[in-house]
Amino acid sequence: MDLVVKNGTVVTATEMFQADVGIEDGVVACLGQFDYPSGTPAIDAAGRLVMPGVIDAHVHLEDVGDNGTPTADDFASGTRAAAAGGTTTVIDFVSPAPGQSPAEAAALRRRQAESKAVVDYALHCCIPEAARFTAEEAARLLAEGISSVKLFTVYAGLALDTLSLYQIMLRAAEVGLTVSLHAETGEIVEHYRREFAAAGQKDPEYHAWSRPWFAELEAVQRALALNAAAGARLYFVHVTTRAALEAIARARREGQDVWAETCPHYLLFNESALRGPDGGRYIMSPPLRRAEDLAALWSGLAAEDIQVVATDHCPFPLATKVGRPFYEVPNGVGSIELNFNLMLSEGVLAPGAARLTPSRLAAVTSTNPARFFGLYPKKGHLAPGADADLIIVDPLKTRTVRAAELHGGEDHSIYEGLTLRGMVETTISRGEVIYDHGRVLGTPGRGRYVRRPVAGWDRAAGGTPV
Numbered sequence: 001m002d003l004v005v006k007n008g009t010v011v012t013a014t015e016m017f018q019a020d021v022g023i024e025d026g027v028v029a030c031l032g033q034f035d036y037p038s039g040t041p042a043i044d045a046a047g048r049l050v051m052p053g054v055i056d057a058h059v060h061l062e063d064v065g066d067n068g069t070p071t072a073d074d075f076a077s078g079t080r081a082a083a084a085g086g087t088t089t090v091i092d093f094v095s096p097a098p099g100q101s102p103a104e105a106a107a108l109r110r111r112q113a114e115s116k117a118v119v120d121y122a123l124h125c126c127i128p129e130a131a132r133f134t135a136e137e138a139a140r141l142l143a144e145g146i147s148s149v150k151l152f153t154v155y156a157g158l159a160l161d162t163l164s165l166y167q168i169m170l171r172a173a174e175v176g177l178t179v180s181l182h183a184e185t186g187e188i189v190e191h192y193r194r195e196f197a198a199a200g201q202k203d204p205e206y207h208a209w210s211r212p213w214f215a216e217l218e219a220v221q222r223a224l225a226l227n228a229a230a231g232a233r234l235y236f237v238h239v240t241t242r243a244a245l246e247a248i249a250r251a252r253r254e255g256q257d258v259w260a261e262t263c264p265h266y267l268l269f270n271e272s273a274l275r276g277p278d279g280g281r282y283i284m285s286p287p288l289r290r291a292e293d294l295a296a297l298w299s300g301l302a303a304e305d306i307q308v309v310a311t312d313h314c315p316f317p318l319a320t321k322v323g324r325p326f327y328e329v330p331n332g333v334g335s336i337e338l339n340f341n342l343m344l345s346e347g348v349l350a351p352g353a354a355r356l357t358p359s360r361l362a363a364v365t366s367t368n369p370a371r372f373f374g375l376y377p378k379k380g381h382l383a384p385g386a387d388a389d390l391i392i393v394d395p396l397k398t399r400t401v402r403a404a405e406l407h408g409g410e411d412h413s414i415y416e417g418l419t420l421r422g423m424v425e426t427t428i429s430r431g432e433v434i435y436d437h438g439r440v441l442g443t444p445g446r447g448r449y450v451r452r453p454v455a456g457w458d459r460a461a462g463g464t465p466v
């Protein structure tokens with residue numbers, strides 16, 4: 001035995017129980033009460049929760065945003081921050097250049113992360129053009145360990161027309177790749193952006209006006225209609241509105257294999273944040289919504305209509321976010337480090353809230369993304385045989401967020417000053433303590449690339465959410 005985490009309360013997606021966790025060769029060897037040689041390194045987790053390491057299925061590290069603005073985090077700083085927040089696996093994106101083979105782009109992207117990643121990482125692949133997503137390319141992606149494609153209905157250069165969307169869904173269903181979709185109707189968004197710009201309406205609140213709720217709903221409904229015929233496994237990233245959520249839940253009840261993700265910022269802020277003097281800091285897409293949408297997202301998480309919380313982590317320097325017309329502000333905010341703490345505090349521990357049980361928190365932050373994206377049961381699970389990716393959480397501690405104390409590259413935080421209940425004390429990745437009481441111990445390059453098989457298709461092997 002290399003390490004024992006003893007006396008803690010183990011929280012899985014389905015149960016909570018007192019148990020010791022024995023770790024050997026990077027995997028969980030024993031769980032429960034067992035003997036081990038005296039002198040075995042041990043961490044006393046009495047009074048703490050021991051949970052599966054967080055899987056952040058939606059991050060943009062070392063990327064370029066609107067107007068060519070580089071993101072504030074590269075693979076090193078972003079995964080250092082991830083480790084400090086209890087995240088042990090991130091899934092980032094491959095964005096093939098025009099004319100570039102997706103599989104070739106994927107191999108290059110992997111190399112970019114290789115020497116920098118502190119936690120384990122996997123990749124989704126964006127497909128901006130149906131013609132390039134041949135059966136051969138799909139097979140090559142799978143051979144690279146990439147079992148999900150990311151599609152868009154918005155953004156010049158990425159937006160797919162209806163036929164292309166359908167054709168890619170058909171191909172994905174045929175080879176067993178899953179489809180992630182950013183659902184906002186580009187024509188509507190582009191129209192309003194132009195109109196507001198022409199009318200001199202530049203304030204951040206117009207960002208929300210330019211990306212209305214019905215643009216999300218229209219794209220969601222169109223994708224669901226196409227997928228009713230194509231039959232792919234479909235995952236809507238960052239769902240933000242009650243209307244879209246209801247459409248997705250209905251399709252799910254009717255038998256579509258469709259899942260929904262939301263992000264912490266949509267659960268904590270509403271559109272009024274955009275009206276403050278530094279409203280530009282809150283510019284991300286889709287935009288923040290109304291208070292009633294926020295309530296619907298929390299209910300959806302509890303009712304299992306939303307299966308996954310991920311961050312869409314895409315931070316930019318403060319100077320690029322404020323003092324500009326909304327259409328020149330790069331879209332995206334950072335929460336890779338605070339994600340779990342935000343959900344723990346606001347979902348589980350906030351007095352009177354109790355929106356989520358601890359097990360539901362484990363499901364939406366770890367087990368479900370692992371199941372959908374082919375990482376389960378190696379990851380997203382605390383059981384013998386799984387990777388020893390786990391976090392030790394003190395539910396009684398509180399902290400006040402200070403951007404200056406965070407471990408990533410962002411020079412500000414939309415969560416600045418917020419008091420959070422509970423705290424991740426220790427993060428263990430494949431048996432190695434990579435974060436402990438405020439210090440990141442994991443080194444760049446230790447994170448491994450994780451190949452993701454098409455496990456989701458076999459429901460018995462983990463394709464069903466919990």
Ligand SMILES: [Zn+2]
Nearest residue numbers: 058060237312
């Ligand atoms: Zn994103």
